[in-house]
Every structure is written in structure tokens, then in C-alpha cells.
Amino acid sequence: MRSKVGFIGCGNMAQAIIKGMVKAKVIENSSIMVSNPSSEKLEKIKEECGVSITNDNKQIALESDIIVLSVKPNKYEEVIDEIKELVQKTAVIVIIAAGVSIEKTRIMFKNNKISVVRAMPNTPALVGEAMTAVAPCKEINEAELKEVMEIFNAFGKCEIVDEKLMDVVTGVSGSSPAYVYMFIEAMADAAVLNGMPREKAYKFAAQSVLGAAKMVLETGNHPGKLKDDVCSPSGTTIEAVYTLEKIGFRSSVISAVDACVKKSKLMSK
Template sequence: MKIGFIGAGNMGGAILKGYADTAAQKGDQILVYDKREENGKALEAQFAVVSARSSEKELTRDSDVIILGVKPNMFEDLLPQIAGECGSEKVIVSMAAGVSIGFIEGYLGSDRRIIRIMPNTPAQVGESMVAVCRNKNVDDETFGKVFGIFEAIGRAEEVDEELIHCVIGVSGSSPAYTYMYIDALIQAAVDHGMAPEKAKIFAAQSVLGAAKMVLENDISVEQLRINVCSPGGTTIEAVNKLFENGFMDNIKEGFAAAVEKSKVMTK
């Protein structure tokens, strides 16, 4: 396949870099266009499978799969520019929050093959969680090929588009909540005498290990927590204080705020 990226910023660039090695193994070619020409040239120099293009139209014409990595407010300008090059054999992939499949169909046509994804920033270290939605025109074989791009940068799951707001709350925005938790642990450790660099390692590795325990066990998350809490011990003391202060309710309220904002943004 020829996989084109329009926009190679933080997220688009992370997906491109994450897929580059897999592309080389599969014989895929990666094309890229970015308004900052130096970005495209740098990626072209870094990866043998990457070739820069000089415009959105040129990239769309030359690609089988076009991944739109631009901001949501740019879609109304971008989609008319590439519409003439988007034949029914091509697949358009959008990662923009608030931009629905129906909105894209309104510009490109209801018969076009459109996939919507919602990745998150850990794509930069190959640990993204990517939700993938498709319209009725994307057959299973085509979907499987595109799905493989996002499996190469972490984990991917197909969901109905109606769940995309929930996805934003649970994975799209949640790295920020997790960074807050890690930062609080670091600050507390520093306050108790640990060097910041050491505190960062202790806090972040503990979160990484806990996440792996959740993913690699059939034990419920609640039971994993209970298993750490020895009666009368230090952990149960901390957990009780967190419950008392509304820790879990605060997370749920933040989640809900992200979901509601996503609904307001959607066009």
C-alpha cells in the first residue's frame, strides 16, 4: 500500500514513525505532506520508506490510504481541496476530535471509504490506544489492512462511532489525568526527601507495572487493589484516605467533562 500522511505533527508524526519499520517489512510506501516543508524532508531523510510530496492534492492522488493529521478547524478548507482526488478506491482516515464520519462524507461523498480513529499521545513511544471506526463502505479486507497500521503503534480496537465520545474520556484524554497522578506522587516523594529524578522513576515505573497487571490478568481491577491492601497496613490506610477525599468520583467527573466537551465540538 501507499499510505499518505497529510500533517506530520505530534500525532501524525508519531503514527508515521511507529509504522515505518512495519511498512518496510511489508513493502508499503509512506508518503507525507506537511505545511512545514522541513518536516517532510526530515522524515524523508530519516526513513527509506518515506517520500515527501509538495501538496495535499499530490499526496492524495498518489496514495491508497490518506491519513488526515490536521487540526479539526482545518477540515473545511482541506476537504474541498482533496475531494477531486478521492476516488472510491481510496481510504480516508481522520484522527480529528469533533469531526464525524458524516461530516467528511458531506464533502467527499457518501460512497467514499472513510475510517475515523482516536489515538492518544503514547503513540510517541509505541504504546498508543487507538479506537477505530468505519463507515459502511469499508469492507473487512480493507479495514484489516488499515487496522494493522494502528496495531503497529500500540493497541487498536474497533468501536462504533457513537462510542467515540466515551473513547475520548477513557483513553484520548486520560494520559493527562495519569500524568497528574504521577506528578502528585513525584511531588509527595520529593517532599519526603527523595531526589526528583529518583521519584520520577519510582512513580512512573509503578504506574507502568500496575497497568501491565491489569492488562495481563483475568483478575478484576477491584480485586487487584484489594490484593495490595493488607489489613492494618500502609496501603489500606492510603486507599481509605483517597476514598474519603473522593478520588474515584473526581476521576469520573473529569471523564464526564471530556465527554461533554467532545459532544459540543462535534460537527
């Protein structure tokens, strides 16, 4: 990657992205610059990753080819108002805040031609296993999109989606780590109920979820087939599956994701 990448904001997600980029060596450390009001966070990321730091958002705007706006949604208008006159004409703006659309971003920049990519990574970015949806504006060119994809592939996996699916992305990947944590916790509670020490229970449950997910991704088999392969006739697994079906496990998950998508749509209006 030859572009200079600037981050406005140095929260957990920005740090995860930067660390992923540095670890994957998709860009020279010196080509990454980060701004943040707090010098403490900046000094830490500089020490860990060898990137350039500044307290001045305007410097990011002036010097960056790709600008990642990694601040809270309620700070977007304030930050954009500060930098909108200084951003290079060829710059690509990457937005990662929930509920902030490409159109809204262009309105805030007062520029309906500025190149914007909307992305939604999730919290497993912190361990290099994010799932990120990327929705580019129509004006983005192939080389620019490739560089943005390199950024998000550096700390997990990413897929291009139509922007209208971003609310669905919120339900199926953006918010879903919380559902999985609840599932792991519940399985561990059941193991503790049956005599297993708590720490071992979490490890057994979490590793099983990790392994099952890798089976789906790496074998390419339908989840239903993989489930069938584990269920022996009259065995323990089919007994558990029967119980889950009886209490509405799948319908509960579908309802939860659907509720999340609907809430996201309301917030995006």
C-alpha cells in the same frame, strides 16, 4: 500491507504513526508518502524513516490507497476541498481529528459513498504505546479494515468501536494521559515532601503506573482484585486507599471523565 498510504500533514501524531508503521514493518517505506507545507518536517521524516515526501496534497490524493488526514480540525474543509476531485474511488479516508465525524467528512467530500474510517489515537503514540479507537463506516470491507487496523496496531493497541462512543473514548483514553501525568506528578510531590530527590520520585511513580497498567492488561484480573491483593490487613496500602476514598478519589476521576465526555459531545455538534 499492499496499499500505498499517504499522510496529509506531518505533525507529531502523523510522525508517531509513520515511525510505528516503519518500525513494525507493516509496509514498505517506499509505499508511504507524506505531504506538508513545511519542508523542514518533511526532510526530517524522510531522513528518519525513508518515506517519500511532497509539498503537494494533490499528489497524495492521486497516488494513495489509504489517505490519513492528519491536520487540525479547522483545516479539514480546506484540505478536502483541494483533494476531493482527485481521490481514487476505491480510496479509504482515515480521519484522526477530534469532533470530525464520518458524516461531516462525507459532506465535505460531497460524496456519501466514500469509505471513511474515524480513528482516535492518543499521545502515547509518540512512545509506541497508543490506545486507538477505530470506527469504520458501514461500506468498508474486511480487507480494508484489516489494513487500517494494522496501521494503528503498529504503535500501540486499537479496538473497533461504534462511532457514537467516540466522545466516551475522548474521556477514557484520548484525554486521560493528562490525568495520569497529574497523578504521577502528585505522587512524586509526596515523595519529595518525604525526602526523596525529584528525579528519583518521578521514576518511581511513573514506573509504578506503567507496571500496574501492565498487570491489568496482561493478567486479565479485575482492577479491584489487583488492588485487594496489595492491601494487607492493617497495612500501609489499605491506609492510603482509605484516605483516597475518604477524599473522593474515585468519584473525582469519574466526574472528570464524565465532564470530558460532555465537553466532547458539545464540540462534536
